[in-house]
Amino acid sequence: MSKLELLPAVDVRDGQAVRLVHGESGTETSYGSPLEAALAWQRAGAEWLHLVDLDAAFGTGDNRELVREVTRAMDIKVELSGGIRDDASLAAALATGCTRVNLGTAALETPEWVAKVIAEHGDRIAVGLDVRGTTLKGRGWTRDGGDLYETLARLDTEGCARYVVTDIAKDGTLQGPNLELLRNVCAATDRPVVASGGVSSLDDLRAIAELVPLGVEGSIVGKALYAKAFTLEEALEAVSP
Numbered sequence: 001m002s003k004l005e006l007l008p009a010v011d012v013r014d015g016q017a018v019r020l021v022h023g024e025s026g027t028e029t030s031y032g033s034p035l036e037a038a039l040a041w042q043r044a045g046a047e048w049l050h051l052v053d054l055d056a057a058f059g060t061g062d063n064r065e066l067v068r069e070v071t072r073a074m075d076i077k078v079e080l081s082g083g084i085r086d087d088a089s090l091a092a093a094l095a096t097g098c099t100r101v102n103l104g105t106a107a108l109e110t111p112e113w114v115a116k117v118i119a120e121h122g123d124r125i126a127v128g129l130d131v132r133g134t135t136l137k138g139r140g141w142t143r144d145g146g147d148l149y150e151t152l153a154r155l156d157t158e159g160c161a162r163y164v165v166t167d168i169a170k171d172g173t174l175q176g177p178n179l180e181l182l183r184n185v186c187a188a189t190d191r192p193v194v195a196s197g198g199v200s201s202l203d204d205l206r207a208i209a210e211l212v213p214l215g216v217e218g219s220i221v222g223k224a225l226y227a228k229a230f231t232l233e234e235a236l237e238a239v240s241p
């Protein structure tokens with residue numbers, strides 16, 4: 001059986017590595033230097049880093065230079081997201097040398113542009129499907145952006161290579177992943193799915209790993225690592241087949 005990929009997260013707000021609760025601005029807990037956090041995950045054996053510019057996602061500025069510095073310092077694969085919504089921000093993101101970018105708001109608000117960049121960049125483009133219930137959310141998860149399954153069908157038709165599925169109600173809460181949502185998304189698409197939101201324990205990761213045959217390729221891990229619920233080394237061991 002294929003192994004579940006783990007993507008430790010570094011979310012950057014105002015130059016600091018932070019974790020939010022439900023992605024709500026103002027709920028930040030700070031964990032210091034984003035570069036130090038990223039290097040720590042790399043040293044612990046991560047093959048991927050999920051790096052988010054939260055200011056760019058919220059529209060409160062950006063951490064573009066810092067994000068570029070972190071990405072360039074990594075020997076591992078980097079998935080970059082937050083505020084990638086037009087040609088200039090996409091070009092800057094791809095020029096960091098990241099492996100792929102994750103588009104959120106753009107997939108909801110400028111679908112023609114997203115179809116174009118999917119056609120141009122193939123699997124360097126993933127789409128983040130950030131949902132409450134089955135309603136997609138954009139602009140820092142503050143604005144409704146349509147129905148999950150209608151959007152998924154459209155993006156499939158346009159050739160989207162993969163989806164990063166976040167249950168906002170779970171994100172940053174340590175309440176366990178929404179396995180039903182992951183199963184439903186996997187049933188609706190043949191593209192790989194990266195799970196995000198709610199991981200609290202090694203058992204949660206083992207439960208997500210059981211969905212690999214259905215199409216779950218990876219899982220983002222955030223708060224649980226920063227809260228030291230387990231180490232990344234333990235997590236990697238837990239999901240190795």
Ligand SMILES: O=C(O)c1ccccc1N[C@@H]1O[C@H](COP(=O)(O)O)[C@@H](O)[C@H]1O
Nearest residue numbers: 023057081082083102103104105128140
């Ligand atoms: O990761 C978060 O906690 C988060 C919270 C609030 C908004 C976005 C968040 N993260 C990721 O940012 C991109 C979306 O950015 P954009 O809409 O394309 O500018 C997406 O990957 C979210 O999962």
